[in-house]
Amino acid sequence: MTNVALLDDPQVLPFAPILWLAWADGDLSNDERALIADQLKDAPWLRPEARRRIGAWLDPSAPPSAVALAALRTLIEKARSSLGQSQRSSLLLLGQAMAGSGTTDESKRAATELIDLLGWGAKDAAAVPAFTAIEVPTAALQRALDGDRPEVRAQVRAFLDDPERRMYGLSKAEQRAKVRGWLKDLADSGLTKLSFPGVTSDTPDLRSFMTAFETLALGDLSLVVKAGVQLGLFGGSLYFLGTDRHRALLHDVASLKMLGCFAMSEVGHGSNVAELETVARYDHETRELVLHTPRESARKDWIGGAAVDARFATVFTQLEVDGQSHGVHAVLVRIRHDDGSPTRGIRLGDCGLKMGLNGVDNGRIWFDQVRVPVANLLDRFAQIDTDGRYQSPIESSSRRFFTMLGTLVGGRVSVGSAGVSVAKSALAIALRYSTERRQFGPEGGAEIPLLRYPTHQRRLLPALASTYVLSFAFERMRRHFAEVNTQPDADTRELEAEAAGLKAIATWHATRTVQLCREACGGQGYLAVNRFPDLRADSDVFSTFEGDNTVLLQLVGKSVISRFSKSLASGGVRAVLRMIGKLAAQQVLAKNPLEIRKDDPEHLRSRAFHLATLKYREESLVRTVALRMKKRLDAKMDPQEALLEIQEHLVAAAIAWVDHLVLRSFEEEVAKVSDPEAKRWLTRLGDLHALARVEETAAWYLEDGSFAPEKARGVRKEVQIAMRELAPAATGLVAAFGIPDACLSAPIAFFDPAHPP
């Protein structure tokens, strides 16, 4: 007899809500089971058949199937819709409604006692069968997510928890004014000085700085970018590329006395920074640098702050000394007087309306023989001595170029983690709405919450899991970044690849997640008041700024296949060959036929399987792309052309590498979590993330022969099970993001439309 049929007994029905709740979190504890069984064992009024049926529902060796549980849930929902609002929160009345005339005094008493013994109050009953049924250790999860700088997060959250920090429907000028005001508030609150390198302390606490940035991204993103330009890019350029006389200015940067911008991009050269055309010629007679825009394609473009607010700019320019070009360098230039008028030789323009981030005044800069003292050269990595000679401790101009570009690494980590914050906001709104909003339902029954629909779970829950996992990956990234940055002369190449790869994956994740969330909220998601339009539009540029994602993944790919990208770019094949030899030796993961077919849940749910699977894909793709590269170089193909031909393969290898990195990082961080309940939920989230990722790339494993069809099927099934497990905990899991209510300012996050049930 199936479990479903067990419900056909009027003596069983009064206990049905209890049976459902007992299994609701997918895990009936032994104590609960024993308690229920004991209580009913000797009940004389219970027919033996009814007792047997109840016993069957409690058998831990044969738990009810998903089909049975779903059928039970339907019965409960039907009964529930027949009750008044106040009665719905009673497990007892619910059972009676289900049993109808089958209710007896004995069954009432027995059910009452059971509910009492189990310690299930009205709260639990109200939750049958809604999705708040399962409590999660929100506080412990938030502690885990907040990582090593909870005090910084608390400060930023307090700053954000103010309804005045939200805007929409304003004109460009109004938005810019708002953001200017907020930036001032941020400085007044002391947050811009908080662990700002060179200000609060001489040893920079970059980790706190980046944590603050990530947290700030729970609020308005124009403010995030505006602050990022002023402190991270402008301030960062003085700190990382300048020397003491430049670092002395950082106090004024933090206090906003000195408003700056970061003038790198040119309209003709978005991603290809090495080809910038702006020139700074050194004039030894006056000890000045003369900056010039030689043609229109060299105009500085997209420069945040340049349209209105910035008084200073760190300008990236080709440096010419004595007629010789030394590649790209950074020079500090005053572009506006205090009254806002442009300084001599400077022309400024406005980029105009953008898809989003209109609180940031992106602008254009043209230089017409602009003269600045040579002291304005940010000269940590290259100097012009008093004799007018160019000097640099880094001989290779390409190595020097990449060292300077290192300033972008911190920005990439920050933008990537801001993407994770965006995903958190979107998921919090959508999941809160989805657990309350009901549409359609069983014939004659109440409508059911959107999140009970598998297609709805599919949209939101893997995204939730990945958001958790990425959040931890960035925590590890920040730690790693801070560690490397405090070691002088550390090799930063792996760090750069990690930052670039994480940035690409996280920002695309944000774009996809906001879109899924907006669609999951239907028309409500389309209203500006519900935040998705701005979340969507503001974060969209994340995938192309601070390095276009596709370009970044090629950098990652090159770095990964050779760990020696420079020699590869200049045609050196030896590094590639060495690498291939090493990888071939690693090819020990033979396709074990047992492993290939293994599809039991225990195996599929083990982190060892997830990690090995992602690692295997990474290594295979890296090896094969390296071999293809070698073949082309052997045929004397131009290395650039060869890279072009294998580009898709290269990007796939880079993504596989990042996938593995992300899961490893997550494991590393979660290992530190002490609360066992929190850890259990994190493990489940990690499972769903890893399984969904493997499912997404199943074609690769099947084609490779490392998965038999039954294994791919097993993975798909396990993804579905993991989603079902997480759905009832969704609102608790997003609560752990610790998003201030004022940031969550979408009315639908608090469910209105229009106040049922």
Add this chain to the structure above:
Amino acid sequence: MTNVALLDDPQVLPFAPILWLAWADGDLSNDERALIADQLKDAPWLRPEARRRIGAWLDPSAPPSAVALAALRTLIEKARSSLGQSQRSSLLLLGQAMAGSGTTDESKRAATELIDLLGWGAKDAAAVPAFTAIEVPTAALQRALDGDRPEVRAQVRAFLDDPERRMYGLSKAEQRAKVRGWLKDLADSGLTKLSFPGVTSDTPDLRSFMTAFETLALGDLSLVVKAGVQLGLFGGSLYFLGTDRHRALLHDVASLKMLGCFAMSEVGHGSNVAELETVARYDHETRELVLHTPRESARKDWIGGAAVDARFATVFTQLEVDGQSHGVHAVLVRIRHDDGSPTRGIRLGDCGLKMGLNGVDNGRIWFDQVRVPVANLLDRFAQIDTDGRYQSPIESSSRRFFTMLGTLVGGRVSVGSAGVSVAKSALAIALRYSTERRQFGPEGGAEIPLLRYPTHQRRLLPALASTYVLSFAFERMRRHFAEVNTQPDADTRELEAEAAGLKAIATWHATRTVQLCREACGGQGYLAVNRFPDLRADSDVFSTFEGDNTVLLQLVGKSVISRFSKSLASGGVRAVLRMIGKLAAQQVLAKNPLEIRKDDPEHLRSRAFHLATLKYREESLVRTVALRMKKRLDAKMDPQEALLEIQEHLVAAAIAWVDHLVLRSFEEEVAKVSDPEAKRWLTRLGDLHALARVEETAAWYLEDGSFAPEKARGVRKEVQIAMRELAPAATGLVAAFGIPDACLSAPIAFFDPAHPP
């Protein structure tokens, strides 16, 4: 010796540009080959070795590999960058630059003669190796795309080709005013009357009407939706649900004398229309209907036109006659006086700022015992007779409901095809930009156009191919729709499923395509002036309005697995069982081991393979989902609950069904194209679409065992080849969309940033 090495001969190099151009379209004609070979056969100055090498390049049985062609292209680009602007358009000078000192008088003369004989003028040379190299029969392709109503398209294009029809950066009020003005222009131009049912002619020319709508969607989408509400939804409701006295009003609808809206959605019931709560009670004493909003969740919401402009509304409401409810019916209600003030008992609200489409005034309506004469009941499918008795020729209330909802079918076709128009605009801008904008390039060489990057091709070209294919699928859909609608009492269920499925697939395609295009244009794509922000924001709601895509796909799935969805919804299992029997009999596509491994290009490029592959997937998914449904119904599970459990599977089956439908429709339409060159390009586009779709779902075929790994690999490789073939034709292919320049008003579509090369 490889082809690449063949280039190492200074006597070969002067002819290299000619050799490249000869192969550039992937297809060296026999005539061209013979001509070149003849011309050089007896050249006495040519060393036998050099002659042999040239001959090897021209061997049709061993065409140059992709690697060889790419290497040649690199050499050409390098030479090209050494030439001045005016010299670059000369094939001769290009060859000389490549040969350097290897150039002789003889080689010059021979090359000159060859170029002359081949009839390749400066135009071809300028195109080496840019992407305009390959000419496509744009006019013939446009004729094919324009389908059966070219004159309608021409009229709408003329209307749109006006720079005044574009806006951005305006406030909500300004946008609404603009759109109101444009709608008036549209009426003044006679376009609103054009083939408007019941106005121009009594037999409606729905095909022209829908073609006009699709073409209008090349311009501002607020105008499209505003016109769609007035003519398609409001006018359509009078035409389809009303009788003669209502149809008499259509002249005033077309002239805009009578501005209306379509009040269906309620805030509590977005997709679940059957559960609407607004009530119209029939009062026999006064022969009036009394409309009322019983609670807040019943307020009409999202109603386009309700916030400001509409004077009338078609209101969908539960009809109560003599205390008995008869389900949802439509009633014509005046909601505003001519001066714009609400009529008695009507309260109106504004939905506020939306992500996009802010030129449409979406609003809310509440009814407080609003009385209208019974004559206002749109009574084609149900009447209240003079005795106050409810009568309907359709007995089943659910059948009646779905018949009335049939009015939405036309809207779905129109929204879906508007999505295709949006994709066309986005692709036209992005592909035009990508063929001109250059970033990075070989060491020491010129930067190369974005579209030469395989990852860039991957973003844009499958989307281009699918846009073509979908465009034809909608042409067939419109024809089919018009045919069925002119047959009285035709069975419209398959038509409804087709419309719902195409709408879902096409609008998601639009969302994805605009996003890909915006990212492919980098920062430029983020500027409002370049159109992507509005294309993105305005079209985003397409996936949730006129039926949420996921909900629609479930309807499709139910319709497909049973072709009898009503009996399924009401729990009837017999239809399902019959279906399963039928499908099992069709399971003749055995997994032939030869077929499974077949991976030769000829096979992979055959439409028979594409169609059979899509069909096989469709039938397998439909069969398995039907079996799973049966299993649950056998276990006496609630049908609604059973549908919930198999929901993901059901949606997958629906998508597979639509995939097959789309390709079949494309084939049906392309078969009518007479121009052989146009047909050749359409076939290539169809190939890329089909192969990319198969590649995307490769995991399914691999898991199913119907593809061996080598076949999946073969498909992937063929996708890449198809992309390489189409890339050089991209701008010609988007030119065939016939988008007026004023609509393409993105500056980057005409390439500026900032005027290189």
